[in-house]
Amino acid sequence: MIMRRRMMLLSLSALVATRARAQSYPTRPVRFLVPFIPGSAPDVIARQIAERLSPALGQPVVVENRPGSGGNIGFTHGARAANDGYTLILGTNSLVINPALYARVEYDPLADFIPVHLPFAMPHLLAVSAEAGPRDLAALVALLKAEPGRHNYASGGNGSGAHLAAELLKSRAGVEAVHVPYRGAPDIINAVLGNQVLFGLPTMSTAMPLVTAGRLRAIAVTSPQRSPALPDVPTLAEHYPGAEVVSWFAVMVPAGTPAPIVARVDAAIRGLFADQAWVARMTADGTIAVNMGHEEFAGYYRGEAAKWAELVRLSGARVE
Known part of the structure; x- marks a missing residue:
């Protein structure tokens, strides 16, 4: 009994000390x-x-x-x-x-x-070259279905948000495309602009300047709702429910x-x-x-x- 009381008192003391530290937090x-x-x-x-x-x-x-x-x-x-x-x-x-x-x-x-x-x-943009890429998401999916496995896409590396967003699109749309991993969003953009890949999914903040400049075409965003920064660009989820990926x-x-x-x-x-x-x-x-x-x-x-x-x-x- 005495031991139990001591343990209870120790636990109570520890709780009081913890609350006191929390109330004064932070002190450094x-x-x-x-x-x-x-x-x-x-x-x-x-x-x-x-x-x-x-x-x-x-x-x-x-x-x-x-x-x-x-x-x-x-x-x-x-x-x-x-x-x-x-x-x-x-x-x-x-x-x-x-x-x-x-x-x-x-x-x-x-x-x-x-x-x-x-x-x-931060959402990703499904982006293509403004000069050579498909006009919209429907055209991209139609091309991938017509030529399965022929086209590449760029991501920021295995398991990156861009990679998994593309795999989600492939799964939902029933299409095939070959994954080409790069080191990050700038490399994704360069690969798309250089026509080394058909599309990429860079983060929106990285891609926006080139979309604004007319060099990249944004054909979908991966956020649950359309972005106020690009209100005319549809979400992936509008075409494929559940295809939402944000970093x-x-x-x-x-x-x-x-x-x-x-x-x-x-x-x-x-x-x-x-x-x-x-x-x-x-x-x-x-x-x-x-x-x-x-x-x-x-x-x-x-x-x-x-x-x-x-x-x-x-x-x-x-x-x-």
Whole structure:
């Protein structure tokens, strides 16, 4: 009995101490871990969030890049970080794609992280050469059906969002095309413009300047709804229900981070969206302002893990 009381007192003391730390959080700079290179789309978005999150939390939020292995190095580092709220992790689709894509990863996307907030997402554009490409999605699909396996498409690498979006299109439309992996969105665009491939699916923010310049033709977007930046371009889902793929950029923390700290960060990020001028600047290139809080994001995140694992299986992609 005495031992049980001692254990209860210790547990109560630990709970009180945790709540006290959470109420005073943060008392020192917060690290924002980005598992990708400086200048990449995730890095740019992370820095925009960090810059505004610093005054919201009352402490500096410092971006730290840990790139490599498709994000796995940074994600593994984040999973092993202290769960005290002083390490935030920039999560992307890669966090849930990589366990299905790579032969081995050293983290569990569901067990090792808490999804805090989903601020932004970015669709892909199904793009062709404005000079030589099909006029619209129907013409592209008709060509692929007429000449199965003859035409190529470009992606940013095996298991990338562009690759899996194309595989989803192939599955829904019942067509064949040969996958040619490149290193990223700029290479996808160059391959399309150089007629090395028939089509590609670069991220919208990267492709928009060339669409505006009339060099690329956008024939579909992969977002659930049409983009305000390209209101005349249909979504893939308008033709093939369920063919929706967006690259999302979220804030995560290591598992075990106290709930009051999760709530504090979640609320601080949600508050950033009161600045309508900032939101307008962030979404001018087709980026989607999602502003999805912790509770809703947690359910969405579980669904994304299952969805992307299935897309990887359909694509047959594998990285050893």
